Amino acid sequence: MKEAILRGLEQAYSNIHQMLADFLPRFMVMLIILALGLLVAFALRYILQAILSFTNLSRGSEKVGASSVLRSAHLPAMTVLLSRSLFWLTWFCFILIGLSSLGLAGFREEVFRILHYLPQLFAGILIVFVGLIAANFLSRTALLAAVNAGHSSARILSWLIRSLIWILTISMTLEELGVAGKTVVSAFSIVFGALMLGLAIAFGLGGQDMARRSLEKYLGDTKKEAEREPNPL
């Protein structure tokens, strides 16, 4: 009995020893990969930051309205955001490579799945970003046009345009990420279709007279508006 216990303990000790002998070198490899990844990520971050500051990206991003989107989302400036993103992306890849080097059962497959999902994830982030910029730009264009034309509901128009683009962006992003793709597309089609149909019916049938009056007022007003102000040039 005593011998069996001792043998078991010996066996367990040799197993642990064997496991440690197998694991520790891999763990060391992982740590080395992580440290190397950290260095590479830092280097890439500073290189990208230097390149971007030369290319006047901040000014360009202000021009297209990307900076205001970032500000409203409490995110850092475009140059900082891109360089930080590159840092984390690089280091994340190194972390995955390091973890896969541990050789844990089933982990390698998970790592490959995550790596395969990365392009979709980035496409999704890109869609959100472009969508936000487009929403910001177009809603501001509408606001300025409506304000300068003297329309009373300028902010509502601007808000409507922003909301529509947001809805479109969210549905496109979810579809890209494969999150309940069919449901999202169907829901979007139903909501958007219903909205347009509702507007068409309301304006075309229910509000025929109002539509005519509005158009007449708008077309007439544009001419009258010009008669009310002195010629600027």
Added chain:
Amino acid sequence: MFSVLQFESEIPNLLAEDAFLSDDLLRQLMDVGEVDLLVGISSHDHARTTSHALRAIERSVQQHFTRQRAVIINACGEEKESRNKAAARLRILAEENLRFPKLAALRTIHQVNVDSSVPPSAGSALHTILAAADLLRARACVVLSPGSADLTPDWIAKLLAPAYQDNFDFVAPIYARHKFQGLLARNLLYPMSRAIFGCGIRELYSDEWGFSGRLAAACLNQDVWNEEHIRARPEAWMAISAMAPDFRCCQSFLGPKMQSTAGYDTNIVEVFRQAVGNLFWCIESRQSSWLESDRSELVHTIGPDHELTSETTRLNRHRIFELFQSGVTELEPMLGSILDPVTHAEIKSAVALEESKFRFGPELWVRTLYDFAASYHHAVINRDHLVQALVPLYRGMTFSFLIEYADSSAAEMEAGSDRLCGEFARQRPYFTEKWKAMIEVKS
């Protein structure tokens, strides 16, 4: 003969440079040879009235420049049929002139037509005219828009003569106007360009202006012809180019210009995008020439430098004030990012005032414009949006102006204009500081 040979020997070089000129146009220009005077017809919007302009040009050359070699460059890009009609009218006119020897020019007036499948933009028409002026070595040139109903032979002579006889490089027109016409020019374009570039030309945007061959060559060599601002309205850019110390500018009084006081062809936003956007772009692109310079010189004027009429007009002041108020309220976040906090606060408190108490003082107006120009430079928001956001504030200024000068004489208005110019000059250091300060922050 020698000069012609010399001219022809230069053609290959010029061909390489001016590849945008069609073979047909180059052939026509080579047939003309060198000229003293060049009259370009630029606008494509008024092709129907081109014959009126052609007639005025012919008369002008026959009456005032009998001995000079002249060419008309029709850059309208109009259809052949309408051009043939215009040419037929010219032939009739030439026959008429034979019967009136006093009117006949001693030299043939050539006409060169620019063929293009699509009507050229104002910028590309001017580009063609400048290239033609350079190729033909014209000494004095005029660009005309045939849309101007008041175009007379005298006007053309008044724009050509200073460049041809007195060696001025740029001749801007001055018109007799209604006192409430051209308020954007009076309150923004003229005083701001004068304070920044040190040279005051009253009509930066005109349908007709004169220039020397030297200025034409200098403008032709600038790499701006693909810029959107130049394509749409190149006249202010050319005037500002002429404000450089190397060139001599003058203004020539032409007389009354028929234009309604109230109302305008294009909407106010479009006018702002073109006129103010163009001025801001010029300030940005020519910063090396004005930033460290405090040059200020008076522009020589031939004839009266201002003449105002004051017939009754129907302007809706109340509506203008309403548009100002609603505009400033709706665009508050946008204005907050463009204007200095102090300026923005002053405007917000002015909006809250009653119509009868509201005044947009020159000090606030000038600071507002300088804030806008500095924000344009730093691209605080999309530049096109920034220019459009100025429209409500301009309306506020217009309302204030209409109230203040409702019963004023021309002399009083001129004094007000001088005060505004003085305010622009006084606040120029504030502008340069804002312009530079933000650069340091950004870098």
